[in-house]
Amino acid sequence: MLLDELVTTSEAVAATRSRLAKVDALAGLLARLEPDEIATAVGFLVGKPRQGRVGVGWRGLSSAMGEPADAATLTIADVDAMLDRLAAASGAGSAGERTRELREITQRATAREQGYLRGMLLGEVRTGALEGVLTDAIARAADRPGDVVRRAAMLSGDLGETARVALTGSAEELGAIGLVVGRPVLPMLAATAPTAAAALEATGEASVEYKLDGARIQVHRTGDDVRVFTRNLADITHRVPEVVEVVRGLPVHDVILDGETLSLDEDGAPRPFQETMSRFGADAAREALLRPWFFDVLHADGRDLLDEPLATRRTELERIAGEHRIPGEVTSDPEVAERVSRDALAAGHEGVVVKAIGSPYAAGRRGSSWIKVKPVHTYDLVVLACEWGSGRRTGWLSNLHLGALDPAGEFGEPGGFVMVGKTFKGLTDELLRWQTERFPQIEVRRTAHAVWVEPVTVVEIAIDGVQRSSRYPGGIALRFARVKRYRDDKPAAEADTIQTLRGLLRD
Structure with a gap:
């Protein structure tokens, strides 16, 4: 297929606010793809080519951009092959090699295609073809049930491969996609509430568990083979040998565990998050050791537990993880929930997560079954731009432009980010x-005053609340925002939503 067809569809999707129209346009495109183009095209549509980041930045791309072609001849396969070559370029002379590759491919692209390639390479693709919309389009094009396609995508962690199976395989092959020990799945996410009692009111009887200020991990073990993945599904097994050692000692042969890891001080209290992330991201050994804590089990010795209630999973987790299970209590009493929350804070942790005791593990989804509670309002937002400082901060990028995720496109493109404020405090x-x-x-x-950036950097912001504002498209502005930390462990797609922030408004 010509790249031009994909660009045309992307433009049509971006031009409409109708979800049904988006699904129709994408389904039509998917149905015209050759089998070996499907996974690649899906990656292009959501701005996530299978090669990942290929070492191309704004300056390098601008300098390599050639004059556009008059006619569309570039195929999806041509671009995929070019990305393979860019990803493989390394060592001395690699910058020049990338420039030559980029110049050759962009000179074959029309002006519209050049714009799309620029957006995809820089992570700026904003077509509204986000994974939820595209998942529905895959189901439509393949004439498969939407819930089956969504489950396959969540459990495989690969929307492109799910699309290929849905469109070219049988219903049985699609339905057979499930948990595989060694293949990471998207983690379950939590909503937020102001107090443990409020969270318990929403969930009913629940497991109220400590919320650690650590890094999310997903651990897979088959015999002595242990693999550790981040919340982004990156394999970091070689960085955490102490976690691997702990998991090898657990009384189980095959297992998938969800949990956190953090660094402890001499008294057993948690070290600051930055110290955990410094150790977590190191290829070389560091003095600070990481301890794993587990709060869920997805599979144990041949038995998938995703659809089992949390009560069942907790029993199995206690048997397997023992002293490495995150502390918590099952209760329907708000006073008990608040006590556990106070205990967690006193131990130096962030707060608690309140989990409905009858809930399944909803991989890749944020729902009301898990609700996190922190003692202050903190939200994970995305940096959209940064202004140059003045006075003592002259020459430094200082004041951050902050955006909240808009998954439904209520205030712009679905999956885009809505500006909600600025801050230089903290x-x-x-x-x-x-x-x-x-x-x-x-x-x-950039302008003389600010640098606009790819919306990929997540920063944790503490606020005193929000107020109504006509200045920003979401209708709210942050009150007394200050920076707590950057979240290198969290992708922009998991930032807090504009709807969550608007929920803080008083009636």
Whole structure:
């Protein structure tokens, strides 16, 4: 298929706010693809080519951009092959090699195709073809039940491969996609509530568990073979040998565990999040050791537990994880929930997560079955731009433009980000130096006063609340926002939503 067909469909999707129209357009495109183009095209549509980031930035792409072609001749396969070559380029001379590859491919692209390639390479694709919409389109094009396609995508962690099976395989093959020990699945996510009592009111009887200030991990074990994945499904087994050692000692042969890992001080209290992330992201050994804590089990010795109630999974987890199970209590009493919350805070943790005792494990979804509770309002937002500082901060990028996720497209493109405020408070000199170095590397445009960046950087922001505002498209502005930390462990797609923030408004 010509790349032009995909670009045309993407433009049509971006031009409409109707979800049904988006699904129709995408389903029509999917139905015309050759089998070996399906996974690649799906990756292009959601701005996530299978090669990942290929070392191309705004400056390099701008300097390599050739004059556009008059006619569309570039195919999806041509672009996929080019990305393979870019990803493989390394070592001395790789920058020049990338420039040559980019110039060759962009000179074969029309002006519209050049714009699409620029957006895809820089992570700016905003067609509204997000995974939820595209999943529905796959189901439509393949004439398969939507819930079956969604489950397959969640359990495989690969929407492109799910599309290929749905469109070219049998219903049995699609339905057979399930948990595989060693293949990571999307983690279950939590909503938020102001207090443990309020969360318990929403869930009913629940397991009220400590919320650790650590890094999310998913651990797979078959015999002595252990693999550890991040919440982004990246394999970091080689970085966490102490976690691997703990898991090998558990009384189980095959298992998939969900949990957190964090670094402890000499007294057994949690170290600051930055220290955990520094150790978590290191290829070399560090002095600080990581301890794993597990709060769920998805599979144990040949038995899938995803659809079992949390009560059943807790019993199995206690048998397997023992002292490595996250502390918590099952209760329907708000006073008990608040006591556990106070105990968690006193132990140096963030708060609690309240989990409905009868809930299944909803991989890849954020629902009301899990509700996190922190003592202050903190939200994970995305950096959209950064202004140059003044006075003592002259020469540094300082004031952050903050965006909340808009998954339904209520205030813009589905899956885009809605600006909700700015802040320069809480930024240490170390963070100022870091963002001044980092943000030009992901720059998409700039003015004399600010640098606009790819919306990929998640930052945890503490606020006193929100207020109504006509200044921003979401109708709200943050009150007394300040930076707590950058969240290198969290993708932008898991940022807090504009709907969650609007929920703080008083009637």
